Amino acid sequence: MPEASEKFNTAMAAWQQWQEAPWGRLRYTVAEANLARHLDALDAGPLRVLDLAGGDGGDAVRLAARGHHVTIVDYAADMLAAARERATAGGLTELITCVQADVSTLPADLADAEFDVVLCHNLLQYVDDVPATLAAALAPLKRGGLFSVMALNRHSAALNVAVREMDPAAALAALGTDQYQARTFDAALTLHTAEEVIPVLQGLGCQDVRHYGIRGFCDYITDDARKYDPAYYADLERLELATTARAPYMHTARVFQLTATKG
Structure with missing residues (x-):
């Protein structure tokens, strides 16, 4: 996706600010907790993880901090540079490898590597062919390995507009489309x-x-400012962790995450 890489590179500051905000922190904390439910079931010892479209390492640094070896693949050079900086700051340089490549055409040494875990987070919304992308993402995963895919949830679009913008007409329109304009990366x-x-x-x-x-x-x-209060955020985090796998909340959550085992 070369044409998209410039958008990601130029939006780095906004992206990093988003990650540090309460909603960004929740995205990574809950995703890590969901992965942790399954990682212990895999073979003991450090796992080999492939993080496709891994950007600046938001997921990778958390897994590396748990002792796993993570290879980040992304097309945006600035994102990968930021990932290397995060790895250095966290003392994780020996556990994180960055590869600049298109995830649909992985280098042969990665495509044939048989990783224990493959992440495909926040990629599907940018591609035209979802089945082909998922097939390519699963190819480097060994049999019995853990696959995690994450994307924006279309079910949440109308609800988000109605609640946050108080615009029922726009919410009604959102029910009839699968298109969405992202602000951070335009x-x-x-x-x-x-x-x-x-x-x-x-x-x-x-x-x-x-x-x-x-x-x-x-x-x-809607009170975003209150989410920055440490005590309030702690309560919110506990609530999110308690309901991540609980119906009906996962159906209307802003993001869905699916984990699976490769057969």
Whole structure:
């Protein structure tokens, strides 16, 4: 995706600010907790993780801090430079490798590496062919390995507009489209649902697919300033962690995460 890389490079400051905000922190904390549910079931010892479209290492640094070896693949050079800086700051340079490449055409040494874990987070909304992207993402994963896919949830779009913008007309319009304009990267996105992606994963041979929701409450609380209060944030984090796998909240969460085992 070379044409998209410049947008990511120029939006670095806004992206890093978003990551440090309460909603950004929740995205990474809950995703890490969901992965941790499954990582212990894999073989003991450090795991080999492939983080596709891993950007500046938001997921990678957390997994490396747990002792795992993470290879980040991304097309945006500035994102990878930021990932290396984060690895250095955290003393994780020996555990994080950065590779500049298009995730759809991985270098042969990665495509054939048989990783224990593959992450495909926040990529689907940028691609035209979801089944082909998921197939390419699963290819480097060894049999029995853990796959994690994450994307913006189309079910949340209308609710988000109605609650945060108090615009029922715009919310009604959102019900009839899968298109969304992202502010941080000024990019046109295609929204998906977990219910659409699950059968695709199963058709590709994935087993034991689990559905989680991320930010099932945070994005519908309109007082953003209060979320910066440490005590309030702590309560919000506990709530999000308690409901990430609980119906009906994962269905309306702003982000869906699916984990699966490669058959």
